[in-house]
Amino acid sequence: MYQQMLCTANGPVTINSLQAFGQSGAVNVNDLPYTIRILLESLMRNQSRLGLTKEDLIRVASGLSSNEPVEIPFLPTRVIMQDASGVPALVDLVSLRQRLMEEGIDPNHVNPVIPVDLVIDHSVQVDDYGTASAFTNNLHKEYERNQERYEFLKWAQQSFTGFRVVPPASGIIHQVNLECLTKVVQVTTQDHGRMAHPEMVIGTDSHTTMVNALGVLGWGVGGIEAEAAMLGLPVSISIPEVVGVEITGQLNEGVTATDVALTITQLLRKHNVVGKFVEFFGPGLKGLSLPDRATISNMAPEYGATCGFFPVDEETLKFLRMTGKRDDEVELVERYCKAQGLFHFSDSNKKGPSYSNFITFDLQTVEASVSGPRRPQDRMQISAVRESFPKSLSRSSNGMNTQSTPLKDGSIVIAAITSCTNTANPYNMIGAGLLAKKAVEYGLTVPKTIQTSLAPGSRAVTAYLQKAGLLPYLEKLGFYHAGYGCAVCVGNSGKLGEEAEKAIQEHELTVAAVLSGNRNFEGRIHALVKANYLVSPPLVIAFAIAGTMDIDMACEPLSQTSSGKDIYLKDIWPSSEEISSLVDSTITSDVYREAYENVFEGDERWRSLKYDAQPIFRWDDQSTYFKASPFFKVGPQEQQPGDIHQARVLLMVGDSITTDHISPVGHIPYESTAGQYLVEQNVEPANFNSYGSRRGNHEVLVRGTFAHPRLKNKLIDRTGGYTLYVPSGEEMDVYSASRRYQQEHTPLIILAGKDYGMGSARDWAAKGTYLLGVKAVIAESFERIHRSNLAMMGIIPLQFMPGENDESLKLTGLETYSIIGLNEPLSPLQKVRVEAIKANGSRISFQTVLRLDTMMEIELYLKQGVFQSILGHWKEKKSLTS
Structure with a gap:
């Protein structure tokens, strides 16, 4: 009805005209935010497929001014x-x-x-x-x-x-x-x-x-x-x-x-x-x-x-x-x-x-900024960095200061120009190269105790840095090209120097990483690094030269020349004009065309990889990387949707629990539950690889769920992936406790604070939670992606009422819990009652909000999650064509 022709250089094309829709008197399209206009076009284009009427489109277009939530199907391209x-x-x-x-x-x-x-x-x-x-x-x-x-x-x-x-x-x-x-x-x-x-x-x-x-x-x-x-x-x-x-x-x-x-x-x-x-x-x-x-x-x-x-x-x-x-x-x-x-x-x-x-x-x-030491939103001026450093995390303030390893609290041990957040920005990268050039010309160096790396986000970056003549200066300071990938930003930091690791562990030092990344959650960058700071690529180099976070760069020198002259940040910081001039002269379309000319072909090693061209993948029973997914089977942990009775608390955690806490990244420790599983499979510790590399094996990932070394569980007085098996009062790893509960057919819940599930869009944070037998998570608030993942796995996200939490309700996590109201016809964001019964028989009853935000999420829950829903969809198609 609203289709029009648009003339282009390659001939006419049809468009679903937003302007024609607006001119029909339905809604003033120009009042809509650009994002809503794009969603509206998608619904117009897929109107027939989705069974939408003109009234549905009007309801969506006017949804922003309505007090009622408007649910729409989103079809990505x-x-x-x-x-x-x-x-x-x-x-x-x-x-x-x-x-x-x-x-x-x-x-x-x-x-x-x-x-x-x-x-x-x-x-x-x-x-x-x-x-x-x-x-x-x-x-x-x-x-x-x-x-x-x-x-x-x-x-x-x-x-x-x-x-x-x-x-x-x-x-x-x-x-x-x-x-x-x-x-x-x-x-x-x-x-x-x-x-x-x-x-x-x-x-x-x-x-x-x-x-x-x-x-x-x-x-x-x-x-x-x-x-x-x-x-x-x-x-x-x-x-x-x-x-x-x-x-x-x-x-x-x-x-x-x-x-x-x-x-x-x-x-x-x-x-x-x-x-x-x-x-x-x-x-x-x-x-x-x-x-x-x-x-x-x-x-x-x-x-x-x-x-x-x-x-x-x-x-x-x-x-x-x-x-x-x-x-x-x-x-x-x-x-x-x-x-x-x-x-x-x-x-x-x-x-x-x-x-x-x-x-x-x-x-x-806006002024020069640093975020840290644990969250991206904890931004400060560079002059405030010294005050932010978490010295209280260390039991030693003296550190180790030998000729070979001069490390102490506040020392930087990782400096990484990494992450597409910043490596996709030529102004940041050229700026870093120019700063390195000025630093080298002054004779400045970076301490050998720092792991320095440059991980460009594309081949275009190395091409224009080389064309600009800046790579040699970056390399002179130790920032050699280490690989095209996320690297340090996702915790793939490898090992620090042997002496540095020994000093950190023996003296319990609180050391730091500086990176041009997007996340600095505790324990994410490296297991031995407690303080992580996000900065621009030029500041990564500046901090590396200083070698410490114990500095006020606004007024203190970074280092000295060989003649003893103090060099300040302002002495080596390139001007905007310098950066723009070099960007304009070196970055052309040819740089990008050549970088991506054969992007899908790969190198000789990729081209020589062998594979079995069959529609069904042949699983290797001996593989520790791949196992068939368990989610299309109905296992013993399954139960029909409805009220939950006599549940136990698997974990009771606080605010800002990230998906890194729930499903860790980085290396697999030998002593961890996942590490011991690999040992049982005859895998040498040197070949453990990372949690990320083993996400095709649910046996590894479920054992790694909630195994983060910095996880704080209120049920016990220790950090790491441990919990309390409440019936006996024993402390054990989370995986073992969940197995015991599941053998007894005891449903499990998690109690949490604000911003539960913030961080990466990690499906295994929900998948692992599901395999641990968790039926519901009750939190003060949820991050969007993780809440959605929980819902799609059939796990109920429940939100405390405003002003309430486990402390205000005097919950200890030792109670048994019943969740009442799930047997009734459900609607998005309805109220659901929770009853907690203490060992002495006293009861605490409180209301929560059902954070199944759409009817589709409710339907998925009733079908026991997206995997059973997909399987049912295919079976239904078969029955219709039989």
Whole structure:
């Protein structure tokens, strides 16, 4: 009804005209936030498939002004995954094929119905560093450790249609997505010709939001949700509040995009944008390059938003040209977005969209920033770093100060230029290179006790740093190229120097890491490093030169020259003009075209990988990397949906429990439950690899669930993956306690504080919780992705009423719990009663909010989760065609 023709350089295309819909008198489309306009176009395009009426579309378009939550089906046009989260999703699809074959259904029918890209970037570790051979050696070890996983991915690439793999040593998922894979506007062939529409991307990594900088609506989901979308099931969302952030002013000299992103993260956390859309607009956008915007959008999970969206404008078109997109592709984006009212004119005097909430952010207020030592939102000026350092964590203040290992509290042991958050920003990277050049010219050095690494997010970065003549200066300070991947940002830090590790352990030192990453949760970067700080790439180098966090860089020297002259930060900090001039002269479209010319082919090692070209993957019973998914079977831990009685508390935790706490990343300790399982499988400790690399084996991951060494469980007086088996009062590891409870058919719950599940979009945080036998999580508040993952696994998320928590209700975690009200017909966000019975028979009764936020989530719960729902869907299809 609202379709129109749009003329392009490649001929006419059909569009679902938002303007025609608005002119029909239904709604003023120009009042809608850009993100809602994109959702509305998707519903118009899929109206027939979804069975929607015009009234449904009007209800969605006017949903922001309604007091009632409006639930809509969201159909992405593409899914993007990285290897750590993508492998378990593929294991589930392979297991589904096998399960369907047992039911007499052709397994070849199980294929993604929308394009899926997987980028291998989470496996490289910084084993070698500070040498010219670091990249080659780390890549060799990566293939050596992960050959079985890579053969599986090579098999999947050949077995599944519509599935592409970007091989190792190509780049980081979100940077590759930004610079290469994303088109902004897609053209697909429909029954009646070619149709143009916006890209809408979901990814199995929370920082998928980086693509929002291009005007593409997308966000991170758990692998569970992505699997459903890949199989054609719509993702159900409630139209969120949209917070408008007006950008004004311009940046001061010496301020980086990282400083802006960290400041915005702190600001929006205080404004509580969790689960909301954030849109940036205003005159200040003119002063933010698209890579600057990408740094801000990438951090959306850190400020809690579903997305951090920048509408398409002239800067978007400039970036598309710079990264090598064809003229006709750029022209399509411009014509389509202008025709649809999706193009932002910063100089326009027209009235802008109507937002649920409105915030003004003045770029001129931003100053050099550092976030840490445990959370991205804990931002401070560089002058406050010394005061922030957690000296109280150490029992020793003297440290060790020998000639070979001069370490003490506050010493930096890891300095990493890492993470697509910042390596996708040429201004940050060129700035770091220029700072390194000035430092080397002064004769400054970095202490040998620091693990220094450069992990570019794409081959384009090394190409333009080399072209600019800056790589030799970075290398002179120890920042040799260590690999194309997330590396230190996801905890793949490898080992520190032997003497450094010995000193830290023997003297119980509180040492630090500085990285240009997006997360600094405790224990994430390295098990021996208690304090982690996020800074811009130039500041990574500056802190590395200083060698300590015990410094006020605003007024104290970083180091001295050989002649004893004090050198301050301002002496080596490059000017904005220097940076911009070098960016303009070195970064051209040819740099990006050459970097991505053969991005799907890989090197000789990738091309030579062997695989069995069969529709059903042949599981190796001896494999410790892959086992068939347990989620398509109904096991003994299953129970019918309904009220829960006589449940015990498996864990009682506080605020800011992250998905890292729930499902750790990094190396697998020998003494851990997962480590001991691998020993039993005759795996040598040297070959344990990381938790991320073993996500295709549920036996390892369930034993690693809640095994974080810094986890604090209120049921016991020790840290780590331990709990109390309440009936006997014994302390034991979480996995063993859960097994005992499950053998006794005792349902389990978790009690938690605020922001439960913040951090990575890690489906195993929910999958592992499910396999431990947990039926419900009661928390003060949930982060969006983890709450959704729990719901999709059939685990009930319950939220304490405002002002209530375990302390106010005087809960000890030793009670038995009943959850009442789940037998009745359920509705989103209804009240559910919880009864806790103490050992003496006294009762505590309290209300909670059922955080199944949509009817689709309720339906999934009633079907015992998404996996049983998918299996039931295929069985139903078979019965209809029989």
